[in-house]
Amino acid sequence: MVTIAYFAWVRERMGTAEEVVHLPADVNDLAALLAWLAARDERGARAFAEPERIRAAIDGVMTGDGVLLGGAREVALFPPVTGG
Structure with missing residues (x-):
């Protein structure tokens, strides 16, 4: 199991600050994780x-x-962090 924490507009779009998930065996890097998260649902x-x-x-x-x-x-x- 892995905890996925979401921040800023990513959190707003996901509708939660974090979730604990079981990753499929083929999700082994960041790109695969993002693709898997995008494919799960509309959020x-x-x-x-x-x-x-x-x-x-x-x-x-x-x-x-x-x-x-x-x-x-x-x-x-x-998302990318910008300063000001």
């Missing part, structure tokens, strides 16, 4: 329609598309 389709806009941290460490999820306990998903 996911809206939240992850542009996966290139999503940033992620796996177990508290910022990561990119090619990083394997491995034994991740938490994946945090959020």
